[in-house]
């Protein structure tokens with residue numbers, strides 16, 4: 001049986017996007033199909049490396065293709081961004097914010113970044129918290145940034161993360177409270193634009209708490225994909241968090257969702273759950289603003305002790321690491337959904353099914369030729385075509401250390417030749433932007 005590209009495209013209508021509830025062909029996510037020598041080369045407009053939903057869609061596509069007697073090679077591409085983008089090598093910028101201080105924003109940012117890097121992604125962590133730059137301490141970094149000949153900062157690394165912090169640029173005896181207006185802006189813009197970030201899948205930004213000038217500068221300068229809003233469950237924090245959500249909405253920045261921290265304390269002695277900071281605040285805010293509740297992170301002394309030791313808890317396989325592992329999954333899924341909705345031109349929280357879903361010729365082998373051919377698709381002009389190379393990143397996923405030992409991932413391979421590199425995750429080949 002010979003299968004044409006348009007017939008395969010019809011069959012791919014059976015693969016539904018789990019977050020958007022619409023098939024991947026109608027969404028315009030299949031940007032190219034070429035069949036040669038029994039191999040279907042399929043290009044997808046995915047842009048959230050290591051998002052479980054995108055890897056699961058890859059698996060579904062492989063099943064559909066195998067049913068047609070073909071092998072599959074999947075590549076992912078990304079739409080070209082505007083040329084004024086200050087960070088052209090960065091696929092996704094994730095801002096981590098909070099309405100007020102002390103709710104665990106930096107804890108969430110460092111664990112999210114470390115968890116993403118541990119999954120295999122290329123990750124940068126920008127500590128933009130001018131008034132309390134705690135990232136270097138929590139991530140256990142002792143190095144200082146290097147400097148290239150042209151004066152660009154080279155971020156030091158820990159746990160496979162490139163880290164830049166306000167703490168590197170201010171002297172120990174500087175009082176951040178006296179840094180005002182233009183000076184703050186200047187430092188923040190320097191942290192973004194004058195750093196050799198290279199090619200990153202995710203840049204996690206620890207924003208200062210609240211909704212002041214520094215946050216606005218960061219939002220106006222950075223192409224933020226979306227923001228994780230951290231809150232504790234009690235009322236005061238959630239009131240502040242509402243202001244934060246409104247700030248993002250006013251700047252057309254999607255809210256990825258709410259991370260409720262210090263949700264409840266599981267008492268190891270009595271076995272009971274104690275809601276030390278009240279309960280339900282995060283869920284309430286999520287429902288009010290119609291955004292996902294990404295995770296409820298319990299109070300757990302191990303989270304603090306690991307941070308104090310400079311070893312993010314997500315890298316340890318314990319009960320305390322689980323909510324952060326789940327957070328990494330829910331954040332990447334949400335980033336992916338927002339990017340895919342953008343490709344499809346729909347609101348990720350309100351996909352307009354009527355407009356998008358076209359009748360599918362399920363099976364389509366008889367009438368598939370009535371559909372547009374792969375090369376007719378507009379999306380193909382907006383994406384890069386990719387080559388496949390060996391699974392460099394999957395090799396990084398070898399077991400690192402046993403059991404409860406601190407993970408000391410050597411991610412040096414990721415920093416190899418960035419010019420030509422194509423990597424693979426979950427069977428999806430991904431090439432870096434030039």
Ligand SMILES: Nc1ncnc2c1ncn2[C@@H]1O[C@H](COP(=O)(O)OP(=O)(O)OP(=O)(O)O)[C@@H](O)[C@H]1O
Nearest residue numbers: 101102103104105106107132262298299300303304
């Ligand atoms: N779920 C948790 N369980 C136990 N301790 C926690 C938890 N989350 C954070 N902490 C601890 O609470 C303290 C404050 O956390 P963190 O510094 O992350 O807050 P923040 O919101 O970034 O604060 P700031 O406004 O000062 O930047 C830290 O000592 C941290 O280790």
